[in-house]
Amino acid sequence: MWLMALGVGWLLFGVSWLVALGVVLVRRGRPAALRRDWRFWAVPPLVVVLVGSLVHVGAPVRMRFELSRGSLDHFARTVSEGTPPGKRQWIGLYPVKYLEGSRRAFGFMIEDAGFFGSHGFAWSADGEPDIDAPGFYRHFDGPWYIWIDD
Structure with missing residues (x-):
């Protein structure tokens, strides 16, 4: 809005x-x-x-991502080490709508992101994430992908 x-x-x-x-x-x-x-x-x-x-x-998206990079990488590291993601309200500068995934790959949708669909980020160290959730992924940076759920 x-x-x-x-x-x-x-x-x-x-x-x-x-x-x-x-x-x-x-x-x-x-x-x-x-x-x-x-x-x-x-x-x-x-x-x-x-x-x-x-x-x-895409400068605003890149800037917000880089400002949140420390929190995003820390969260990815803790999840990949086996700590369950739990219910998170924020990861860096991103309000989390919901989380999906496992130790090998996870993703989260950003609250109120996307005009016609939902958008978020996914992390996977082994290539494109294999999260059991609808949508598709576009490589963004390193092990990070943009997750789009139309």
Whole structure:
């Protein structure tokens, strides 16, 4: 839900910027002010392009994963050593919806992740995880996979 609100906010921001730009271009004498203040008018589209590019290449996902890497690796190590995963509420910066797996491979779904399906991470030191759960896996980093359950 918050993602939709954020999208609407960006849309309103863009429309209001375009309206303000249109007003400046239509009024007499304002194009000179536009040339004088070009930095002011150039920043919003540059910010939109920069944010869109970072989201497109997956920078927010990678950054959150790397910030959580210590907790994720520690959790994987304890599970692979035989400690049952138990009921976890958070692993690093990820709120856990549910856990599946065993000592050889496990996965967890992230609460409120995914617009049309569920998304999470899976860990397996022996290649693609063989967790008895629906979905498919895409290699992410090292023994970590992105788990997508449509």
